[in-house]
Each structure stands twice: as C-alpha cells, then as structure tokens.
Amino acid sequence: MPAYGFAHLRSRRDHPDVLAYLERIQATLDPFGGRFVVHGPPTEVVEGTWPGSMVLIEFPGLAAARAWYDSPDYRAILHLRTDHIEGDLLLIEGVGPGYDPAERARTLRAEAERAARPTA
Structure with a gap:
C-alpha cells in the first residue's frame, strides 16, 4: 500500500x-522510492481556509516513508527547512486500489453499535 509524507x-x-534543501532532498528520497506528487502552490481553496502551502511525497509503503525520514541523509538537511519554514509533517498510509468507503462506513457503524450495547 502506498504511503505519503x-x-x-x-x-x-x-x-x-x-534552496539548498530543495537542491538536496531528491537524493534523500531516491533510495526509498519517494517522489513528489504535490509541491507547493498554486492551490484552489474550495472549502474553509488554507494558510500556507502543501507538499505531498509518495512512497511505496509506510516503512519506506519512516526509513526516509529517519535516514542520516535526510536528517542532515532537515534543519535547512525547519529553521526557516514553520509547518507540520505527517506520514500517512494510503489506501489500496480496491478501497471502498461504503465498506469502511459499514465497519465503523458495526463498531459503534457494538460499543453502544450494554455489557453484562
């Protein structure tokens, strides 16, 4: 399953x-199969507000994303960004090609019903 930073x-x-961070980051991603999917503006905000910009990097899986973030090569350049840009970074597991949100709703509904039942 893909994962994302x-x-x-x-x-x-x-x-x-x-700028030095941008010049060096791809070399830190390559060993882990990371690739940019979204990198900054422009954005079209259609609901709510969105201060700032976003970056989305795809990895083959969550283990690869974690290994990239913890790698010595990435750790060596991380401060180049964090010293000058305020933001948050999340590592998120994606869903597979057969993902069904209706099935997810059924699972959540069943869990809520089980939790609401009185225990003996």
Missing part, C-alpha cells in the same frame, strides 16, 4: 538554506 507549510521565507 504530507507537509502543511504555514509560513515560508525565501532563504539560501531552503
């Missing part, structure tokens, strides 16, 4: 360190 970057400052 999702970053919500709330503040952004153009700084030479950030």
Whole structure:
C-alpha cells in the first residue's frame, strides 16, 4: 500500500538554506522510492481556509516513508527547512486500489453499535 509524507507549510521565507534543501532532498528520497506528487502552490481553496502551502511525497509503503525520514541523509538537511519554514509533517498510509468507503462506513457503524450495547 502506498504511503505519503504530507507537509502543511504555514509560513515560508525565501532563504539560501531552503534552496539548498530543495537542491538536496531528491537524493534523500531516491533510495526509498519517494517522489513528489504535490509541491507547493498554486492551490484552489474550495472549502474553509488554507494558510500556507502543501507538499505531498509518495512512497511505496509506510516503512519506506519512516526509513526516509529517519535516514542520516535526510536528517542532515532537515534543519535547512525547519529553521526557516514553520509547518507540520505527517506520514500517512494510503489506501489500496480496491478501497471502498461504503465498506469502511459499514465497519465503523458495526463498531459503534457494538460499543453502544450494554455489557453484562
């Protein structure tokens, strides 16, 4: 199942360190099969508000995403971004090609019904 690194970057400052980070990040992703899917603006906000920009990086799986984030090569450049851009990064497991949201709803409904039953 694919996994994603999702970053919500709330503040952004153009700084030479950030440019160096951008120049070096792909080399840290390659050994783990990481690839950019979304990288910053433009965005079209259709509900709510969205301060900042987003980055979405796809990995073959959650283990690869974690290994990339914890890798010495990525750790060596991480501060180049975090020293100058405020934001959050999440590692998220994706869903497979046969994902059915209606099945997910059935599972959640059954769990809620079981939790609501009185215990003896």
